[in-house]
Amino acid sequence: MIQPDPQTPIVKGWCPGAHRPMRSGDGLVVRVRPFRAALTPAQVRGLCALARRYGNGTLDLTSRANLQIRAVSDADYPDVLAGLADLNLLDHDPAVEAHRNVLMAPDWQPGDVTDRLYGRLMDALPRVLALPDKMGFALDTGAASRFADCSADFRFERDAGGGLLLRADGAAKGWPVRENGAIDALLDMAQWFIDTGGAEAGRMARHLARTPMAGHWQTTQPRPQAAPLAPGATPEGLILGAPFGTLPADRLDAAMDLPGLLEMRVMPGRLFWLLGTDARALDGFISGPDAALLRVHACPGAPLCPQATVATRALAARLANRVSGSLHVSGCAKGCAWPRRANLTLTGRDGHFDLAHDAAPWEEPVATGLSPEDLSDLTGTP
Ligand code: SF4
Structure with missing residues (x-):
């Protein structure tokens, strides 16, 4: 029998969902994709109750603005699914759920163009089920463009004059579309991706790197990116960060009692927005834009993930203030927590760490076989 090579991460071609949980070292990971990136206080309370009763008492907030209940047993999983259905957080069709990877401008308003596009996209999802599960959509059509660094294959954006664009990830320019033709344009682009063998590449940017795309789809520059939203008080409410994406259920539940709270919006970058409250901070969450933990990424590591041979988050927290990038x-x-380059990357291998500068975890290290103690003296700019 062939044993898996522990040095080769198992890259799954799909993302977990509620209908299709992923097995981890501590049980099942049940991912919830909030519709329109929004949750009522009652839905948040319900999720917290499920996490306490069936999970490990926390919710994970992922980098693509989804929530996860972890450590669910096989026996309890049907009850979790039923609980999500009761909270109106479950898709009827597992295949649609698998493709409902949508980043939504967090400042959307009911009835605005972002909201309307979301509705049209939901109607069209059953027609794009031939796309690879990992592909996603961005509705970056809010007051400013903020999703440049976020993973999405089909991007609705605006040009400098406010016109609507559809841009393929990896292309510098997009295709001007009218709102009532926007989804037809997306279906055309999805069909082109399938017809030209894109499924083999898996993602749009990888496919575009080796497959030319028609010129009329690349005519118009999107508007410049604004700075990403950051933790802090805003006129609409309080933006908070979840350290390493962890939301303790008890604390989040308590936050739902904040006076004036209307809704929680989940955002990329492991942030969430409590709309309607004039609170300025909340214990247990990142409430300022300069917090060192905002620059630090760490997956659950050992013993929670079976592919990890090292513990990660305690070391990351210890080093957070000692690394300036x-x-x-x-x-x-595999680099789940930050699948791209960081100024300093420490990657577990055989119980020790590889160290690399300006690299992703799968790139060449400059030092190997380091223990957490070896890394204790790490200071200054990497
Ligand atoms: S990066 Fe972390 S969470 Fe992802 S597979 Fe590796 S050890 Fe597991």
Whole structure:
């Protein structure tokens, strides 16, 4: 029998969902994709109750603005699914759920163009099920464009004059579309991706790197990117960060009692927005834009993930204030928490760490076989 090579991360071609949980070292990971990136206080309370009763008492907030209940047993999984259905957080069709990877401008308003596009996209999802599960959509059509660094294959954006664009990830320019033709344009682009063998590449940017796309789809520059939203008080409410994406259920539940709270919006970058509250901070969450933990990424690591041979988050927290750029402590070369380059990357391998500068976890290290103690003296700019 062939044993898996522990140094080769297992890259799954799909993302977990509620209908299709992923098995981890501590049980099943049940991913919830909030519709329109929004949750009522009652839905948040319900999720917290499920996490306490069936999970490990926390919710994970992922980099693509989804929530996860972890450590669910096989026996309890049907009850979790039923609980999500009761909270109106479950898709009827597992295949549609698998493709409902949508980043939504967090400042959307009911009835605005972002909201309307979301509705049209939901109607069209059953027609794009031939796309690879990992592909996603961005509705970057809010007051400013903020999703440049976020993973999405089909991007609705605006040009400098406010016109609507559809841009393929990896293309510098997009295709001007009218709102009532926007989804037809997306279906055309999805069909082109399938017809030209894109499924083999898996993602749009990889496919575009080797397959030319028609010129009329690349005519118009999107508007410049604004700075990403950051933790802090805003006129609409309080933006908070979840350290390493962890939301303790008890604390989040308590946040739902904040006076004036209307809704929670989940955002990329492991942030969430509590709309309607004038609170300025909340214990247990990142409430300022300069917090060192905002620059630090770490997956659950050992013992929670079976592919990890090192513990990650305690080391990342210990090093957070001692590294002046971005830091990624990854349990293995897959790099789930930050699948791109960081200024300093520490990657677990055979119980020790590889160290690399300006690299992703799967790139060449400059030092190997380091223990957490070896890394204790790490200071200054990597
Ligand atoms: S990066 Fe972390 S969470 Fe992802 S597979 Fe490796 S050890 Fe597991």
